[in-house]
Amino acid sequence: MKMAGNIFLVGMMGAGKTSVGRVLAKRLHHEFVDSDHEIEARTGVRIPTIFEIEGEAGFRVREQEVIADLVTHTRIILATGGGAVLKAENRAALRMHGTVIYLSASVDDLLERTQHDKNRPLLRTENPRAKLSTLLAERDPLYREVADLIIDTAHHNVHSLATLIERKLVRLVGKKRDDISNA
Numbered sequence: 001m002k003m004a005g006n007i008f009l010v011g012m013m014g015a016g017k018t019s020v021g022r023v024l025a026k027r028l029h030h031e032f033v034d035s036d037h038e039i040e041a042r043t044g045v046r047i048p049t050i051f052e053i054e055g056e057a058g059f060r061v062r063e064q065e066v067i068a069d070l071v072t073h074t075r076i077i078l079a080t081g082g083g084a085v086l087k088a089e090n091r092a093a094l095r096m097h098g099t100v101i102y103l104s105a106s107v108d109d110l111l112e113r114t115q116h117d118k119n120r121p122l123l124r125t126e127n128p129r130a131k132l133s134t135l136l137a138e139r140d141p142l143y144r145e146v147a148d149l150i151i152d153t154a155h156h157n158v159h160s161l162a163t164l165i166e167r168k169l170v171r172l173v174g175k176k177r178d179d180i181s182n183a
């Protein structure tokens with residue numbers, strides 16, 4: 001069994017990886033890292049600018065580099081970008097180096113949670129609902145393939161999701177919460 005030392009959150013834009021990851025990291029005394037934020041820190045520009053200059057393909061190359069680096073850290077909670085699972089290399093790296101949790105959500109919830117934020121270039125479209133629906137259909141099998149644990153985020157707030165994950169992790173790893181914190 002892989003240790004819960006590293007926890008990697010995967011899922012769609014708006015699934016709650018960043019918000020839940022931050023809360024979980026505080027509770028488990030892990031470092032919180034967000035691959036999108038790391039890419040922005042390394043490039044010095046926001047994600048939409050990377051998409052404008054290098055296209056999605058250029059962004060994916062940067063994302064792969066950052067994930068390959070971050071998975072080698074220890075005791076981190078990593079919120080990955082929504083499209084991180086598209087590359088087989090990323091899926092393999094995540095599976096190898098930690099416990100992967102898929103935060104699943106409906107298109108309705110994803111739309112609601114992303115509608116006020118303009119920092120997601122793939123949703124800058126006439127019909128974000130249709131885009132989210134297409135992306136979810138493409139990616140859901142990949143999230144499921146890579147996940148050790150699947151958490152349905154419907155009807156839970158960020159804090160109750162963190163509590164649910166904590167409980168499930170204890171069961172998954174077969175250890176008490178203190179053991180996870182000290183792993």
Ligand SMILES: Nc1ncnc2c1ncn2[C@@H]1O[C@H](COP(=O)(O)OP(=O)(O)OP(=O)(O)O)[C@@H](O)[C@H]1O
Binds near residue numbers: 158
């Ligand atoms: N379970 C939830 N219930 C209600 N609102 C939520 C929930 N999870 C996240 N949110 C809200 O949805 C918005 C998007 O969440 P967040 O940024 O954590 O998503 P993400 O998975 O990191 O997306 P991305 O892949 O684009 O980085 C935030 O405003 C957050 O507060």
Ligand SMILES: O=C(O)C1=C[C@@H](O)[C@@H](O)[C@H](O)C1
Binds near residue numbers: 082121
């Ligand atoms: O779902 C996606 O493909 C993306 C999600 C965000 O986290 C960012 O990584 C970027 O906006 C692309």
Ligand SMILES: [Mg+2]
Binds near residue numbers: 018019034036081
């Ligand atoms: Mg995020």
